[in-house]
Each structure stands twice: as C-alpha cells, then as structure tokens.
Amino acid sequence: MSRxxxxxxxxxxxxxxxxxxxxxxxxxxxxYYDRSHRDYHVWNDNEDRAYRRFLEENHRQYHGWTRAxxxxxxxxxxxxxxxxx
Numbered sequence: 001m002s003r004x005x006x007x008x009x010x011x012x013x014x015x016x017x018x019x020x021x022x023x024x025x026x027x028x029x030x031x032y033y034d035r036s037h038r039d040y041h042v043w044n045d046n047e048d049r050a051y052r053r054f055l056e057e058n059h060r061q062y063h064g065w066t067r068a069x070x071x072x073x074x075x076x077x078x079x080x081x082x083x084x085x
Contacts, residue, residue: 034077
C-alpha cells in the first residue's frame with residue numbers, strides 16, 4: 001500500500017510544476033525590448049490599454065502589437081515613456 005502512496009505523491013510532485021507553468025501562459029504576458037531606451041516592458045492588460053490609447057491619439061485603427069511595424073513600435077515606446085500610468 002505504501003508503494004502506491006509513494007508513487008502517487010511522486011507523480012503529483014512531477015506534474016505540479018507543469019500545471020503551474022501552464023497557468024502562467026494563460027495570463028498572456030510577454031516581455032518586449034525597447035531598443036531606444038534599452039529596457040524591457042511586460043505586455044499585459046495595462047500595456048494593451050496604453051497601446052490602444054496611443055493608437056486612438058494617433059487616429060489609427062486598432063491592430064495587434066505583433067502586427068505593428070518596427071517604426072510604429074519605436075514611436076509607441078517613445079510615447080509610452082512620456083505617458084506613465
């Protein structure tokens with residue numbers, strides 16, 4: 001009986017970190033590097049709201065960050081450093 005209990009505990013301990021890691025991916029947070037300011041930004045809901053505000057102020061339709069051209073991303077990071085939360 002104790003062998004089964006040990007096997008269950010060992011199996012659970014091996015699977016638990018994978019489950020926690022999978023939960024982290026659900027947040028959809030990624031880090032992006034700002035070349036001009038030489039720092040990283042975590043892309044989360046707060047950053048997405050700021051990006052939408054940036055597009056609105058520049059009279060642009062919303063499109064995903066990954067679809068933005070590099071020049072637009074650079075303009076956004078410059079704008080972002082001037083507009084803190």
